[in-house]
Amino acid sequence: MDGEDALVDVQCFAQYALDPPVETFYARQRDNADIHRQDRLDRLRPQAPDRIKQDLLARIRWNFSKSVDDVEIEDGLDEDGTERRQPFFSDPTAAESLAEPPISSVLINSADIIKYKASVYAPDGYRYHGKLLENENAQSITIKDFVVAAHAHIYEYLGTIVDYRRDMRLDSDSGIVEQELIDEPDVLFKAAACYAVAHETAGTISTFITNEDSMTIEAFWESRRSDAVTLRELRDAYRADRAMN
Numbered sequence: 001m002d003g004e005d006a007l008v009d010v011q012c013f014a015q016y017a018l019d020p021p022v023e024t025f026y027a028r029q030r031d032n033a034d035i036h037r038q039d040r041l042d043r044l045r046p047q048a049p050d051r052i053k054q055d056l057l058a059r060i061r062w063n064f065s066k067s068v069d070d071v072e073i074e075d076g077l078d079e080d081g082t083e084r085r086q087p088f089f090s091d092p093t094a095a096e097s098l099a100e101p102p103i104s105s106v107l108i109n110s111a112d113i114i115k116y117k118a119s120v121y122a123p124d125g126y127r128y129h130g131k132l133l134e135n136e137n138a139q140s141i142t143i144k145d146f147v148v149a150a151h152a153h154i155y156e157y158l159g160t161i162v163d164y165r166r167d168m169r170l171d172s173d174s175g176i177v178e179q180e181l182i183d184e185p186d187v188l189f190k191a192a193a194c195y196a197v198a199h200e201t202a203g204t205i206s207t208f209i210t211n212e213d214s215m216t217i218e219a220f221w222e223s224r225r226s227d228a229v230t231l232r233e234l235r236d237a238y239r240a241d242r243a244m245n
Contacts, residue, residue: 051099052194052203055231056143058224061085062189064158068151074225083221094144102140106133107202108150113157116164150205158187165209185210
């Protein structure tokens with residue numbers, strides 16, 4: 001018997017020696033795969049802490065350094081690969097509910113300011129509480145409501161955010177920092193992480209700053225476009241699975 005045949009014999013013996021039997025073993029493997037799949041779908045369930053429509057937010061081209069009226073939304077690619085954009089406030093997406101199921105209040109936070117508050121750069125006793133966006137009569141908060149309120153909130157702290165990110169960059173890069181990060185960089189919307197705080201839904205906004213990680217603005221928007229596709233596919237998969245069960 002050659003070496004290859006001996007190897008096959010050993011594998012077969014190991015399988016038959018399993019306790020429980022092979023059929024039970026593979027049945028459990030399938031069950032485990034189903035459990036992992038369900039766990040993954042549950043993490044995508046549109047409830048706190050994952051109820052904000054992240055796939056739609058990933059399409060928004062949002063610069064906190066400019067007027068909120070300049071916010072745009074991605075609308076596919078032209079034949080030459082250039083990203084098509086529409087004014088955000090005239091796009092139907094603006095009127096969509098921010099969350100699924102809808103919410104009537106959301107606590108808007110800045111991830112940068114939360115980190116700044118806990119850092120050595122913040123003065124003693126520095127306080128930060130975020131901004132509560134709450135609609136009257138329990139009306140659903142739209143994506144437009146969120147963008148307008150979040151833009152005003154982040155803009156209020158824009159100088160602190162830029163200074164903090166500059167200080168962090170100086171520390172991490174041993175004093176070497178791109179000039180663009182010092183002189184009025186663009187501060188772009190990256191994501192809004194959603195989680196539950198007591199009975200409130202909180203949306204913590206993270207940002208991208210010009211030349212962060214040596215990435216251009218164009219490359220950053222390209223990555224967000226890819227994120228939007230992935231997030232949409234995941235949400236559609238969850239909806240389809242929920243409809244079948």
